[in-house]
Amino acid sequence: MNDMTKMGWFVRHVKIALAIAILCFCIGQITAIPQQDYTLYGTATLEGTVLTAQDGAVISLAVDGVELESYTMGDIPGTDYYVLKVPLDSDPGVTTVAQEGDTAYIYINGTAINEGPQIIGAPSTTARFDISAIAAISASIFQDNFDNYITGTFPSSGGWQLIYSGYGKSFQIVDNTQCVSAPNSLKLEVGSDCTAKAYHQLNQTPNLVSYVADVMVRQQPESSVQDYGNVSLALSNPNIVSEDRIGQVTFDHAENRAIQPGNIPYNFGVWYHINVTVDMKKRVYDVFVDDQLVASRINMGGTGNYTGFCVEAGNNTQVWVDNIKVVASGADMITVDSGGGADYTHIQDAVDNARSGSTIKVLSGTYNEHVLITKPLKLIGASRNITIIDGGGTGECVHVTADNVEISGFTIKNSTYGLYLDSSNNCILDNNIICSCGIHLSSSHNNVISDNEIVENDMGVSLSDSNNNLIYHNNFIDNSEQAYDNTGTNSWDNGPTEGGNYWSDRSCIGNPSDGSLPYSIDTDSIDRYPFQDPNRW
Structure with a gap:
């Protein structure tokens, strides 16, 4: 073979090799086109x-x-x-x-x-x-924490009207000696056989409405129990003679001193958080005291409507009110009571018949069922100690396949999974007791798990292919395996100030601890600021 032949052979093979390389490169790029x-x-x-x-x-x-x-x-x-x-x-x-x-x-x-x-x-x-x-978030109509008024004066500059002045307008004032949100609250004070009433007109009066307020009551020092004063909150129309009280809650001073409806005992000098939800079409309302459902589907009677919100004190009474808020609800309110007397006796029936964005309030009792949630809604138990969902040892107690679901106020027990989020995002799981089951997230993102008691489960909380979830302020107690996370993209604490969770198998110092003794869930998943003691957040 002469030199020219050798050169031709070399060039041909270089071209072939180059063509093969280009073809392989193109094939490799096909999957990324x-x-x-x-x-x-x-x-x-x-x-x-x-x-x-x-x-x-x-x-x-x-x-x-x-x-x-x-x-x-x-x-x-x-x-x-x-x-x-x-x-x-x-x-x-x-x-x-x-x-x-x-x-x-x-x-x-x-x-x-x-x-x-x-x-x-x-x-x-x-x-x-x-x-x-249908939006699940309520729209604010009115709110006032009384922090922007001059103390010692009535807040008329904020639209409040003093309908009755008790034993003098100078006693119905913005006060800085008692409050929930510093520095001020509204104080009404009356003597024997008189009434003080503060009223604020609302610019909307929807059929589905809620109001909340923090309330503290005291009896006048010189009065006796026989004076039987009272304090009431309500939506009302003070411009008509026979005034309808819509969604009224009363603090009675009688010998069996109690918040009505619900007959809940209360103490003088203690703040109580009142939350009332009203359905004007059905003319019924529900009452929560300190976030516990105490009275459901109370019949209001009458036919009148409301124009505003009022606070009233009568007969030797002092009352402080703070953080008043009135909101229009964008969805239905539904109640469940296993003993009857509510809209439904089974949670699943309520879920099936609810519109997206509804709030389902479940009264105390044991509900032996498996609940499937396929739409955005709130499922709220009366109290996590007395509102129980029992899965009977199989399946999922609550299986969620929708976004924007909130589940709060239950004991959930006795199933394969207690709470199972299945491709569900932006959900809130809070204030529940989880035992003999556990919480599992699969392909679920941007959810919050907080303030839960997670006790004696085979697996406390497990996250599979789920990202950007926040898990903090939970008690993990005596679970066979406390937690599992295969992504490393979730947060098991909310920073050094709010901290992470309590783990029964981790000793540390501080509530929260300083980060020197983090709790390891998996290789890339760490609670950096665990708590020394349960419930100390």
């Missing part, structure tokens, strides 16, 4: 109103807790439809786009749609999908 968008469009309905281009509502779509696309109504001129162009990529390692077959969650102004999660379709395809949502 961006694909054409998948398009969703249709009408969007919020609170029963079909949105138009002029409303400016935001429609967003998320996969695995990451928002991939959003559309503001009116972005595309000439259409009242929303249009979501979802970016796709065939490479599963690209987290900023979707893949065909992914589960997507859609929101209207941050509220999950009623229709549930949707499956991403093929590239270059278009699908019409009409969506709707």
Whole structure:
């Protein structure tokens, strides 16, 4: 072989090798080629109103807790439809786009749609999908903590009216000697056989409404128990002779001193947190005292409406009121009582018949059932010590497949999983007792687990393929395995000030501790600031 022949042979083989290299490179890149968008469009309905281009509502779509696309109504001129162009990529390692077959969650102004999660379709395809949502968050109508008034004066500058002045206007004042939120509260004071009444008109009077207030009552020092004074809170209309008291709560001073309705004993000089929810269409209301449901579906009678909120004190009484708030509820209020007398006797029946965004209040009792929640709602027990969901040793006590669900105030026990979040985001699990079952999250993101008693489970809390969850202020006590987290992206404490959790198998100093003795859940999952003692947050 001469030199020219050798050179030709070499060039041919170099070209072949180069071609093979280029082909291999191209094949390797095929899996990462961006694909054409998948398009969703249709009408969007919020609170029963079909949105138009002029409303400016935001429609967003998320996969695995990451928002991939959003559309503001009116972005595309000439259409009242929303249009979501979802970016796709065939490479599963690209987290900023979707893949065909992914589960997507859609929101209207941050509220999950009623229709549930949707499956991403093929590239270059278009699908019409009409969506709707009912906001679960209440809208504030009025609130006042009395901190912006001059002490020693009546807060008329804030719209308050003194309907009755007791034994003198100078005694009905903003006061800085007692308060819940510093520095002030409203004080009403009356002597024998007289009444003081403060009233604030509201600019909205919805059919579904709630009010909250912190209240402290004292009897005048010179009076005796026979004086039988009282304090009341209510929505009312003081401009009519036979005034209807809507959602009234009364602190009676009789010998069996009690908060009514509910007949809850109270002490002079102690603050109580009152929360009342009113349904004007059904003319019934529920009463919570210190976050415990004490009276449900109380019949108000009458036919009148309300125009404002009032506080009234009568007969040798002092009362301080702080942190008043009136809110319009955007959804139904439903009650459950295993003994009857409420809307339903089973939790699942209430869930099945609730609208998205409803609040379901469960009275004390034992509920032997498995609850499946597929829509945004609040499930609130009367008290976690006396409101029990028992799974009978199988399945999940409460299985959640929706976003924006809150579960609070229960003992949940005796099942494979007590609380199971299944591809559910932005949920709150708080103030529950979890025993003989545990809490499990699967592909669930941005949830909060707090103030729970997690006791004697095979597995306390386990997180699988779930990101950006916050788990803090829980008591982990004597679980066979306290916790499991396979991602390392969740937070097991809320920083050095608020701290993390109490772990029965960890000794540390401080509530919270200083970070020198963290608690290890897994290699990348750590509670940096565990508590020395339970319930010390």
